[in-house]
Amino acid sequence: MIRIDTIKKGIVIDHIKVGHGYKIFNHLGLDKSDYTVALLKNIPSNKLGSKDLIKIENDIHLDLTVLGLIDPGVTVNIIENGIKKEKIKLTLPERVKGTLKCKNPRCVTTLENIDDVEFTLVNREKKEYRCEYCDARTSM
Amino acid sequence: MSSVRHLIEPTDLTQQEIEEILQLAEKIIEKPEAYANACNGKLLATLFFEPSTRTRFSFEAAMLRLGGRIIGFSEPNSSSVAKGESVKDTIRTIACYSDIAVIRHPKEGVPRLASKYSDIPVINAGDGGHQHPTQTLTDLLTMRVLKKGLEHPTVGFCGDLKFGRTVHSFVKTLAKQGEAKYIFISPPELKIPEYIKEELPEGSYVEISSLDQAMEELDVLYMTRIQRERFLDEGEYMRLKDCYILNNEKLEHAKEDMIIMHPLPRVNEIADEVDKDPRAVYFQQAKFGMYVRMALIIKLLEMEGK
Known part of the structure; x- marks a missing residue:
């Protein structure tokens, strides 16, 4: 098995559903990073069978709302001095502002520039959100 | 603000x-x-x-x-x-x-x-x-004035129940006003959306495709237009556009005091001959x-x- 060193200071994003790792990696812009990062795919996992995992050797700002939208099952571990300082379990956010785009072509958001369009969770299972303007359901 | x-x-x-x-x-x-x-x-x-x-x-x-x-x-x-x-x-x-x-x-x-x-x-x-909230207020006022005192009305909605925004708003608001029975009459392609039915009490509605079957039970019949502009497939519109045409013959089995509502404009879903029937209230509805x-x-x- 491939081994990656433990990190001294940074973030470990764990329990990523297989296939979502690459999406999160791209979303965080890690492909452009000049610090050490690792994306591991298809790691054996007791909990999930297999999983993806990302290690970031840097203190970066994480938008947990967006992470929760991509994969609400992930765990974010904050590492300091080589030890786990904080463990954050993500959930699907109840409200999302400025991240999702309404997919209804008749919605006003396709006509005007509107900042911070709010979406409200309506179906947790399907990860469906309702647009505040046209009520259409949309998912990431 | x-x-x-x-x-x-x-x-x-x-x-x-x-x-x-x-x-x-x-x-x-x-x-x-x-x-x-x-x-x-x-x-x-x-x-x-x-x-x-x-x-x-x-x-x-x-x-x-x-x-x-x-x-x-x-x-x-x-x-x-x-x-x-x-x-x-x-x-x-x-x-x-x-x-x-x-x-x-x-x-x-x-x-x-x-x-x-x-x-x-x-x-x-x-x-x-x-x-279209003011149409909903219009519909509520029409029923209130013309069906005064009727506590548990049976309301039939007929036609395009899938795209008809007036029906959606009216049903949702009516459901909060009190007990009613809803009969949704439409072809399978134009059935009322699930999210509207989810807001209705269990057992308070039925879905059928025959207007004749519902007629004698209704206190209110809410007719709607099959909206050409909502169809992507012209052939499907042509097939469905005449599926419900209300005429005097159909009304023979209706209650004497039933009312016929329609948000207007109508095309041909209500025959002109029905306009003379005292049960036809759609122009009064426009006034309300x-x-x-x-x-x-x-x-x-x-x-x-x-």
């Missing part, structure tokens, strides 16, 4: 507020002259970004009958929108000149957006296939639309008792 009240969708009003508007509308019907100066000196702006006759005229007639005045446009080419002005800027400017605004727009959510930038009340007069809009304007401008 937060203290200004808008009407963008029926749920913007509490049950109590709906009740107050309907009560006021009934008072206006009883004695319209008492309200002839209720909005003296007030100005209503009508911003119609797509054509409408009934809704625009009823709003304008409502304001004029209250002693107020009107400004506005009936198609976007005659406004600054043709120069590329945003909805936000249009409403901010209009709000400088008028006291209350009515908006119709083909894009869904435009009235909600306008209300966020407006310090005068904004009324949604229809936004695409989304909401004006009265309920008079009541709404008075409420939103807080002019009652002034």
Whole structure:
């Protein structure tokens, strides 16, 4: 098995559903990073069978709302001095502002520039959100 | 801006507020002259970004009958929108000149957006296939006046129940008003959406495809037009457009005191011969639309008792 060193200071994003790792990696812009990062795919996992995992050797700002939208099952571990300082379990956010785009072509958001369009969770299972303007359901 | 009240969708009003508007509308019907100066000196702006006759005229007639005045446009080419002005800027400017605004727009959510930038009340007069709250108030007033005292009505909705925004809003609001039985009559392709049924009490509705089967049970029959503009496939529209045509023969089995409602315009889903039947109330319904809009304007401008 491939081994990656433990990190001294940074973030470990764990329990990523297989296939979502690459999406999160791209979303965080890690492909452009000049610090050490690792994306591991298809790691054996007791909990999930297999999983993806990302290690970031840097203190970066994480938008947990967006992470929760991509994969609400992930765990974010904050590492300091080589030890786990904080463990954050993500959930699907109840409200999302400025991240999702309404997919209804008749919605006003396709006509005007509107900042911070709010979406409200309506179906947790399907990860469906309702647009505040046209009520259409949309998912990431 | 937060203290200004808008009407963008029926749920913007509490049950109590709906009740107050309907009560006021009934008072206006009883004695319209008492309200002839209720909005003296007030100005209503009508911003119609797509054509409408009934809704625009009823709003304008409502304001004029209250002693107020009107400004506005009936198609976007005659406004600054043709120069590329945003909805936000249009409403901010209009709000400088008028006291209350009515908006119709083909894009869904435009009235909600306008209300966020407006310090005068904004009324949604229809936004695409989304909401049309004053039609819902009209429908509620029609049933209230013409079916007074009927506690558990059986209401049949017939035609395009999938795309018909008036049906969606009416059913949702009616369900909050009290106990009723709903019979949804449509072809399988145009059935009422799941999310509307989810809001109805279990066992309170049935879905069928035969109008004849439901007829003798109904207290109210709400007919709708099969809307050509909602179909992507012209062939499917042609196949479904004549699936329900109400005529005198069909009405033979209906109750003597049933009422036939329709949000109008109709195409051919109600034969002209039905117009003479006393049960046909759709033109009266259009008149109730004006009265309920008079009541709404008075409420939103807080002019009652002034």
